[in-house]
Amino acid sequence: MMRKGLRFHLDGGRTIWPVLGLVALLVLNLIFSERFFHLEILDGRLYGTLVDVLNQGSKVMLLAVGMTLVIATGGVDLSVGSVMAVSGAVGAVLVTRTEIPFPALVACALSAAVLMGLANGVLVALAGVQPIVATLIFMVLGRGVAMLITGGQIITFEDRAFVFLANGHFLGLPLTAAIVALVLAGTALLTRGAAVGLFIEATGNNETASRLCGVNTRMVKVLVYGFSGFCAGAAGLIAASNIKAADSSRVGEMMELDAIFAVVAGGTALTGGRFTLIGSIVGALLIQILTTTMYNLGVPPTIAPVPKAALIIVVCLLQSEQFRRHFVGRREIARPTVPETG
Amino acid sequence: MGRDMSEPLLRMRGVSKTFPGVRALSSVDLTVRAGEIHALMGENGAGKSTLVKVLTGVYPKDDGKIHFAGETIAPASPREAESAGISTVYQEINLIPRLSVAENILLGRQPARFGFLNWKAIHRKAERALERIGLRIDVRREAAAYSVAIQQMAAIARALDVEAKLLILDEPTSSLDEREVEDLFDVMRRLRDRGLAILFITHFLDQVYEIASRVTVLRNGERVGECETANLPRLELVAKMLGKDRAKLESGGEPRTAGTKRAAPGVPADSEAAREAFFQVRGLGRRGGVEPFDLDMREGEIVGLAGLLGSGRTEMARLLFGVDAADTGQCLLDGKRFAPSSPRKAIDRGLAFCSEDRKTEGLVPDLSVRENLILALQASRGPLRLLPRKEQMEIAGHYIRALDIRTPSLETPIGNLSGGNQQKALLARWLAIQPRLIILDEPTRGIDVGAKAEIEKLVQSLRERGMSILFISSELEEVVRNCRRIAVLRDRKKIGELTGPDIDERKVMRMIAETDEGRDFRGGVPAVPNDPPREE
Numbered sequence: 021m022m023r024k025g026l027r028f029h030l031d032g033g034r035t036i037w038p039v040l041g042l043v044a045l046l047v048l049n050l051i052f053s054e055r056f057f058h059l060e061i062l063d064g065r066l067y068g069t070l071v072d073v074l075n076q077g078s079k080v081m082l083l084a085v086g087m088t089l090v091i092a093t094g095g096v097d098l099s100v101g102s103v104m105a106v107s108g109a110v111g112a113v114l115v116t117r118t119e120i121p122f123p124a125l126v127a128c129a130l131s132a133a134v135l136m137g138l139a140n141g142v143l144v145a146l147a148g149v150q151p152i153v154a155t156l157i158f159m160v161l162g163r164g165v166a167m168l169i170t171g172g173q174i175i176t177f178e179d180r181a182f183v184f185l186a187n188g189h190f191l192g193l194p195l196t197a198a199i200v201a202l203v204l205a206g207t208a209l210l211t212r213g214a215a216v217g218l219f220i221e222a223t224g225n226n227e228t229a230s231r232l233c234g235v236n237t238r239m240v241k242v243l244v245y246g247f248s249g250f251c252a253g254a255a256g257l258i259a260a261s262n263i264k265a266a267d268s269s270r271v272g273e274m275m276e277l278d279a280i281f282a283v284v285a286g287g288t289a290l291t292g293g294r295f296t297l298i299g300s301i302v303g304a305l306l307i308q309i310l311t312t313t314m315y316n317l318g319v320p321p322t323i324a325p326v327p328k329a330a331l332i333i334v335v336c337l338l339q340s341e342q343f344r345r346h347f348v349g350r351r352e353i354a355r356p357t358v359p360e361t362g
Numbered sequence: 363m364g365r366d367m368s369e370p371l372l373r374m375r376g377v378s379k380t381f382p383g384v385r386a387l388s389s390v391d392l393t394v395r396a397g398e399i400h401a402l403m404g405e406n407g408a409g410k411s412t413l414v415k416v417l418t419g420v421y422p423k424d425d426g427k428i429h430f431a432g433e434t435i436a437p438a439s440p441r442e443a444e445s446a447g448i449s450t451v452y453q454e455i456n457l458i459p460r461l462s463v464a465e466n467i468l469l470g471r472q473p474a475r476f477g478f479l480n481w482k483a484i485h486r487k488a489e490r491a492l493e494r495i496g497l498r499i500d501v502r503r504e505a506a507a508y509s510v511a512i513q514q515m516a517a518i519a520r521a522l523d524v525e526a527k528l529l530i531l532d533e534p535t536s537s538l539d540e541r542e543v544e545d546l547f548d549v550m551r552r553l554r555d556r557g558l559a560i561l562f563i564t565h566f567l568d569q570v571y572e573i574a575s576r577v578t579v580l581r582n583g584e585r586v587g588e589c590e591t592a593n594l595p596r597l598e599l600v601a602k603m604l605g606k607d608r609a610k611l612e613s614g615g616e617p618r619t620a621g622t623k624r625a626a627p628g629v630p631a632d633s634e635a636a637r638e639a640f641f642q643v644r645g646l647g648r649r650g651g652v653e654p655f656d657l658d659m660r661e662g663e664i665v666g667l668a669g670l671l672g673s674g675r676t677e678m679a680r681l682l683f684g685v686d687a688a689d690t691g692q693c694l695l696d697g698k699r700f701a702p703s704s705p706r707k708a709i710d711r712g713l714a715f716c717s718e719d720r721k722t723e724g725l726v727p728d729l730s731v732r733e734n735l736i737l738a739l740q741a742s743r744g745p746l747r748l749l750p751r752k753e754q755m756e757i758a759g760h761y762i763r764a765l766d767i768r769t770p771s772l773e774t775p776i777g778n779l780s781g782g783n784q785q786k787a788l789l790a791r792w793l794a795i796q797p798r799l800i801i802l803d804e805p806t807r808g809i810d811v812g813a814k815a816e817i818e819k820l821v822q823s824l825r826e827r828g829m830s831i832l833f834i835s836s837e838l839e840e841v842v843r844n845c846r847r848i849a850v851l852r853d854r855k856k857i858g859e860l861t862g863p864d865i866d867e868r869k870v871m872r873m874i875a876e877t878d879e880g881r882d883f884r885g886g887v888p889a890v891p892n893d894p895p896r897e898e
Contacts, residue, residue, distance in 0.1 A: 215740045215748045218729075222737055226726045232685065232717060232792070234709040234741035293728045 035287045035299040037338040038306055041331070045309050053316045065189045069312060075186075077308030078196035079104075079255040079272075083279035084286070085200075085207050086137075086251030089244040091283050093224040094292030095151035097245060099140055100252035100279055101257040102162025104272030107133040109169040112266030113196030115179045122181035130253040136162060137249015141242035155245075159276070166268035176265040186261035196258055200301075203251065206299055217295075220244060224292025278307055285335040306331070369432070371396040371559045372417075372528055377426030386412040387583045389426065394528060399550060399560045401574035401591070404837050405603055405671050408580040410563055414530055416746060418450050419443040431527055449521035450530040457513050457520075459506035463490035466505050467520045469579055488774045491519040495549045515549060522553070529553065530561045535569060536672065539650075547573050565744035566853060567596060567875070571613030581605050596875035603670060604838050606867060635660070641830065642798055643682065646691035651677040651772055654690050655856035657849060659799055664821065664831040666845030668838060668870050672856035675834045676718055680800045682832070683715035684708045709811040712798035716788055716805060718834070720781070727777030731769050731787055732758040734776045739794045761790035765820060789820065799830040806840065818844055838867050 047054040059068035072105075083100050083230045090097045107129040114125045136158055143154035177183075188195040211217030222230040223237045231237045260266045284290055285306060286299030310331055314324050372394040379387040387409045394400045404410050416423045419437030426434050437443035440450070464485050465472070473483040487500040499513050505513055514534055521529055531550075535543045541847060550560055550573060562574055570577055571591055578588045579602045604862045637673030639658035652674035659661045659665060667675045680686045682693070684702035693700045695711055702708045706714070717723035726734055735758045740749055749757075758772050765786045769779055776787055785805060792800055803823065806814040819843060825831055835841050841848055848860045850873040858873055 048425070213748065214746045216745045217744070218733060218740060218748075219745055221727045221729060222733070225728045228723050229726050230737070230741075232683075232705050232715065232723055233738040234706045235737070236706060236741075329399070 035302065036283045038287065038299060038302045038335060041285070041335055041338075042302055042306050043151060045306065045313060049309075049313055049316070053313075056313075056316060061192070064192055064351075066192050069316070071194060073127050073305065073308050073312055074197045075194040076312070078194070078200050079258055080185075080278045080282055080307060081250075081252045081301055081304040082203060082255040082258070083275060084244060084282035084304045085203055085234065085297060086248030087276075087279040087283045088286070088288055088295050088297055088300040089207075089211070090151075090219055090248045090281070091224075091290060092220045092292055092295035093241050093244050094227070095144055095241065095245070096155065096280060096290070097137075097140065097248045097252075098152065098155040098276050099136065099158035099162055100248060100255070101272030101275045102159050102166065103133045103136050103249050103252035104256030104259055104275065105266075105268045106136060106162050106169065107168035107253035108260035108266040108271055109166040109175070109268050111175055111182065111257050111260055112175040113169055115177045115182050116175055122179070125182070126257065127205045129257055131252060133249045133253025133256065135249070137252070138246040139169065140249070141245030143243060145238040145241035153354055165267065166266075168268055170268045172268075174265050174267045178264065181258075182261055182316055183220075183264055184261075186258045199258070204297060204301060205256065207247075211297070216240075221293055221295065223292070279304075281332055282307060285332070303335075306335070324339050366762040369513075370394060371431060372561075373427075374413075375427045375429075377413065377428070378418055378424045379416055379421060380424055385583055387416070387423075390580065390582045390583070390587070392417075392578055392585070393678050394559045394561055396527070396559050397557045398576060399554050399574045401563055401564045401570040401643055402561055402575040402580070403565065403570065403599070403603060404580035406564075408603075409583040410580055412533070412583075413580065414450065414532060414561075414563065416634055417443065418448055418530065428849075434820060443523055444526075447522060447525060447527035448530065449526035449528070450532065451514070451517045451534060452532045452660070453519050457505040461503070462502050462504050463492075463499065463508070463516050464501035466516060467491050467501070467523060469520070471523075487523075488519075491523045492516070495519055495524065496552060497549075506644065507892035509542070511538050511545060512539065512607055514542075514546065518549065522558075526558065528559045528561065530563070532563045532564070534562075535564060535566060543569065543725045565670055567599065568853060570599070571596070577602055580842055585834055597871055600670070600871045600875045604836075604871065606838070606871065620845035640696055642694040644694065646681050646688050646693065648677070648681055648686055648688050648690075651681065651686055651709065651854070652851075653855040655849075657856075659830045659832065661798070661830050662825055663847065664825050664845045666835045666848040667832065667851060668841045668848050669851030671836060672854075673851040673874075674856075675851055676803055677854065678856070679715060679803050679832065679834060682708070683713055683801060685715070686708070706741075708795075709738065709795065714792035714795060714797035714800040716740070716792055716800065716802050718807060720784060720808070725776055725784060728775050730773045731767070731776050731779070732761070732772040734787055735761060735790050735794060738791050742795055747866065757794055761787075761793065765790055766816065782809035782816075783816065785809050785813065786820075789817070793824070797829065799832065800824070801832040803834045804836065805833075806835065806837065814840075838870060842867050842870065852876075 043153070056069045059066060059070065061067070085230065087097055087100065110129040110132045111125055114120055114128060120128075140155050141359070142160050143149045143157070146150050147154075173326050186196055190198040211220065219240050222233070222235055223240045227237050255275075255279070256272065259271045282303035283300045286296060286303035288295040288299060307328070310328060311324070314327060319327065370393045372392065374390065374392040376389040376391065377387055377821065378385075378389055381510055384606075390413060392402070392413065402410055402413070407615070412421065417428065417437075419439045419442050422438065423436075430448065435446050437446060437448070445816060448894045458469070462471070464487075467488040468484050473480045473487065485501055492499065492501065492515075495518060496516060497512070497519070499508065499512060505516060508516070517611065518529070518531070534546060538546060550562070554560060562570075564570060574591055576588065576590050577594065579586050579599065581603065582605070586605070637660050639660045641659040643655065643657040645654040645656065655678065657665070667678065668795060669675050677686070681688045682702060684704045684707055693702060700711055702713075708715070726737065729737075732754055736754050739757070743749065755772060761767065762769065762772070767779075767786045767790065769787075770782050777788065789802075789805065805817050805821070809817075818840070822829060823835065833841065833845055842865055845865070846862060848865055848870060849856055850860065850870055852857050852874050857876075860869055
């Protein structure tokens with residue numbers, strides 16, 4: 021009883037809605053496309069649409085993990101798509117023009133991404149710039165930097181290690197799924213196994229009170245943006261590996277919006293405070309399955325945004341307590357508010 | 363002021379207003395005459411703002427009548443009040459910083475020709491509006507380029523530009539320095555002499571005596587008095603604001619509240635003077651916050667801060683805890699220099715600060731009672747060494763029992779608890795770090811009587827265990843009851859201390875009411891001591 025109450029409280033009971041959405045989509049697929057759940061094993065590797073979903077969705081899932089922490093502090097990171105481009109560009113240039121070992125290449129690309137993230141954080145936490153403005157600056161700037169690194173060219177590569185990143189397998193599943201699992205587990209350990217999660221939630225829920233409690237709220241904010249940069253950097257390497265090229269002008273385009281949607285649909289409010297990593301992963305899968313479903317059903321890509329928007333509206337309405345109270349009939353006790361007097 | 367025999371400009375009679383759970387105004391009267399400056403005073407929650415908001419149509423009134431300029435009015439919106447001739451300048455100046463002064467003054471009423479703005483006319487009209495209050499500035503520059511005082515006056519000019527008969531100034535002087543206050547007062551006098559009525563809301567006693575001819579005092583939503591300032595001793599005004607009966611205090615017939623309670627268990631005879639103060643404050647101060655002050659804190663001692671609203675009590679606490687940076691002075695902790703530059707550092711040195719503003723500076727509302735309780739403790743352990751879950755539950759459970767915090771579970775969001783239980787939980791948060799010195803700013807505000815008594819009991823038991831407590835409250839009897847030493851503040855300045863047998867409410871009020879020259883003077887005399895000499 022106690023444990024159950026606890027679980028529900030941890031995600032604010034909101035993860036239930038994206039999970040329901042996910043189930044509904046899967047049921048839809050079960051009815052309309054029998055191939056969707058078809059899985060087969062070739063050479064000890066698992067193939068099938070669901071596996072593709074995991075592989076294709078890995079980038080948004082990674083972005084969503086970083087974005088969750090940023091949004092939990094009450095901020096938002098619009099620069100992740102551009103950071104992906106920078107990290108991919110650094111990776112591609114290093115792999116084609118130098119002989120450095122692959123791990124060093126990954127470290128360089130991720131460092132560049134983390135630096136951009138930290139710069140976002142410094143603008144937000146120390147300079148007091150609005151998160152949306154600060155990260156918008158880096159959204160624009162980042163793509164320029166990426167173009168500068170690649171010299172405006174699409175740089176292709178054939179390096180085996182780099183290509184393996186997004187196309188290889190690990191334990192029969194795509195390597196990307198393992199990377200997501202690793203990042204997710206690490207993040208969960210750091211936030212819930214240490215006090216980092218508490219500090220992030222406290223900062224997002226009431227920054228002043230947290231600061232007066234001795235929480236270094238500025239440091240918390242700088243670090244979450246840095247971490248979001250790290251996640252975007254990893255996603256950027258996967259994106260480059262995926263197409264065996266760094267395409268600075270196109271990679272990660274509009275993906276910041278997918279990531280934000282994944283987080284919000286997953287049950288983390290844009291106002292900050294409580295966050296749920298699992299919810300964000302579910303949100304990211306929701307988007308990916310919807311994309312795949314539409315592809316399977318033969319919806320032309322030009323009108324694909326319409327059903328996507330419809331889904332976003334439905335999930336957001338379900339997240340709204342007011343909407344649920346009116347239309348779903350679930351009543352919750354509202355806190356009495358007393359106006360200031362005197 | 364000999365002109366007040368005529369029918370008053372504004373007569374509010376029996377005005378009442380109730381919010382869910384709070385009676386903000388109960389049958390309040392207010393009379394303001396043309397050509398007078400009328401002060402409206404009261405402590406927090408007295409109902410000043412509500413009264414003004416009813417008058418200006420922000421809130422509808424539940425009951426009562428408003429007569430204004432010979433008519434009965436019931437404004438339904440600020441705009442309606444404005445067109446009736448009631449203009450308001452709020453504490454937070456509502457100019458648009460990036461627009462020019464001229465645009466701000468004429469916003470919404472810009473003269474236009476053929477649909478185009480007539481800039482010449484706009485500037486001319488704005489200049490004229492400012493000249494009326496004796497101000498000559500470049501109206502083309504943006505509002506943000508000018509000082510707060512100038513902005514304040516531009517806001518007044520705008521308010522007057524709509525044919526106002528009554529001007530309401532809501533704490534206009536709270537962010538002005540002395541010189542600027544004088545300039546503002548010059549403007550106010552000029553307007554008064556021209557027949558305008560001014561309702562001046564403030565909590566500065568000196569200013570009331572300097573500028574207002576009459577004063578209405580509210581307390582807990584009721585009018586406790588309306589007097590001519592010339593005939594109102596300062597002590598009586600202070601007593602009214604604090605809800606005390608001056609006659610009783612003066613006669614001395616009343617048994618000293620302090621004296622009787624002093625004998626109560628838990629407050630032993632004083633021997634603390636001999637003990638060394640472990641925390642010494644020397645000349646700590648901040649411009650615009652509180653003037654440099656000294657303070658000694660000993661272990662096992664409760665020191666009270668007494669003063670009216672805005673006297674600098676909270677500002678003092680914020681300096682000590684490093685929330686605001688001091689620009690002069692220093693602290694000595696165990697003889698070692700200590701500069702409180704951030705809450706984090708203050709906490710590391712054994713300080714705790716329970717803010718008066720529970721909602722914005724205390725609660726983390728969506729987090730659970732458990733998380734709120736351990737937040738400060740966890741913050742001092744750093745982000746990586748998480749308190750084991752079991753220990754968290756033990757600590758939270760311990761304080762919930764010890765302080766009798768009523769909560770359905772440890773995991774209930776703290777925002778769902780009642781005010782008193784929230785306050786106790788926030789106290790517990792600080793007790794969990796076992797501070798040497800805890801600053802309690804209005805620990806009993808907004809909670810019910812039972813919870814108040816419990817918190818006072820708790821404070822005494824902390825003292826017995828050797829904690830040093832700085833106790834801030836606007837309830838004078840609470841300070842007198844709980845403290846063996848009281849520092850008294852007035853107008854952002856510590857003006858003295860009372861100890862042991864000297865402590866009683868009357869003495870505290872006398873100190874608050876005294877002027878810097880030590881006279882109990884009455885109205886009319888300028889009371890801004892550091893101002894350069896200027897002709898009246």
